[in-house]
Amino acid sequence: MSRKLLLSKNINDDLLNNIKEIIPNWEIVISKDKEEWKKEMVDAEIIAGWRNKMVNYLPQKENNLRWIQSWSAGVDGYPVNIFAEKQIQLTTASGVHGFPISETIFGMMLSLTRNLHRYLRNQTQKKWFHENIHLELHKKTIGIIGMGEIGKETAKIAKAFQMHVIGVRNSNKKESNVDEMFSQASLHDVLPKCDYVVITLPLTKETYQLFGKQELSLMKTTSFLINIARGEIVDENALIDALRDKKIAGAGLDVFEQEPLPAKSSLWDMEEVIIAPHTAGATEHYDERLVNDVFIPNLKAYLKNGKPCKNVVNFDKGY
Numbered sequence: 001m002s003r004k005l006l007l008s009k010n011i012n013d014d015l016l017n018n019i020k021e022i023i024p025n026w027e028i029v030i031s032k033d034k035e036e037w038k039k040e041m042v043d044a045e046i047i048a049g050w051r052n053k054m055v056n057y058l059p060q061k062e063n064n065l066r067w068i069q070s071w072s073a074g075v076d077g078y079p080v081n082i083f084a085e086k087q088i089q090l091t092t093a094s095g096v097h098g099f100p101i102s103e104t105i106f107g108m109m110l111s112l113t114r115n116l117h118r119y120l121r122n123q124t125q126k127k128w129f130h131e132n133i134h135l136e137l138h139k140k141t142i143g144i145i146g147m148g149e150i151g152k153e154t155a156k157i158a159k160a161f162q163m164h165v166i167g168v169r170n171s172n173k174k175e176s177n178v179d180e181m182f183s184q185a186s187l188h189d190v191l192p193k194c195d196y197v198v199i200t201l202p203l204t205k206e207t208y209q210l211f212g213k214q215e216l217s218l219m220k221t222t223s224f225l226i227n228i229a230r231g232e233i234v235d236e237n238a239l240i241d242a243l244r245d246k247k248i249a250g251a252g253l254d255v256f257e258q259e260p261l262p263a264k265s266s267l268w269d270m271e272e273v274i275i276a277p278h279t280a281g282a283t284e285h286y287d288e289r290l291v292n293d294v295f296i297p298n299l300k301a302y303l304k305n306g307k308p309c310k311n312v313v314n315f316d317k318g319y
Helices: 012-023 035-038 050-055 080-085 098-114 116-126 149-160 182-194 213-218 236-244 286-305
Strands: 004-007 026-029 044-047 065-071 090-092 143-147 165-168 180-181 196-199 226-228 250-253 273-275
Touching: 004 035, 004 065, 012 026, 012 286, 035 050, 044 286, 065 286, 080 090, 090 236, 098 116, 098 149, 098 196, 098 226, 098 250, 098 273, 143 149, 143 182, 149 165, 149 250, 182 213, 236 250
Parallel strands: 004 026, 004 044, 044 065, 065 090, 143 165, 143 196, 165 180, 196 226, 226 250, 250 273
Antiparallel strands: none
16 A cells, blocks of 8 residues: 555645655645545545644544644644644644745834825725824834744844844844844833834743733833734733723734634724734745745655654644
């Protein structure tokens, strides 16, 4: 019996051929159909592109599945306890999102700073109004909470605006393009310094509602919050209160506690809030970067010693 890869994504022929060159004798099944998954997961060794409903089709006893390549960076919604129990390795798409998400971050920051979001609303009403524009992005202080690939790229771009860059992560190890680095334990010391607070953290037990009433109250009243990570990292009710009471100046949000964002949410009607439907990482180059830069190196390593080499999830840490 040939070894099998189940691919739940439609990728172009060039990318598929790149994979076939590495595993010419494998059976590669490409399908988005749930019934097909049920049949093929019985003996699939690798799954590229985990879908949440696939958990229903994992074999209960004997399990041939050895490795799952996620098509996303976050795996907070994955059944990692089951993967750990069945000794299934999991790798993420971390590193794919640096360019598109950092562009989204600066798009939101620039819009909130230069009132572009207000001008777009005015344009629909053919309204000519200055909107009291006065802020500049240049030489302000940005706090980047999470210094993975997205955080690093954001810091790099910030330097083009001559910004003072503060980084926060689990360790305070120095990073290029970062002027000051703090550990997450020092978050409360960092927040009062920042004109922009950008959240790029994974969702874990430690980061769940990391930003609540206290953290938001420590921010400048003139500061902006940007969240492109996970909605659950921010207490949404506390954020709504902070915006309504003008404890912070505004927010750019790509992620929410509940998605889609319910129509009844007060965030929809707040003028100083920019809402995006969890699309910050969307890009024309997504599949190409994931396949060529992450999956294929992992596939080569897996064939060599049974272990992928990039973005391997630590089940205890959750990322």
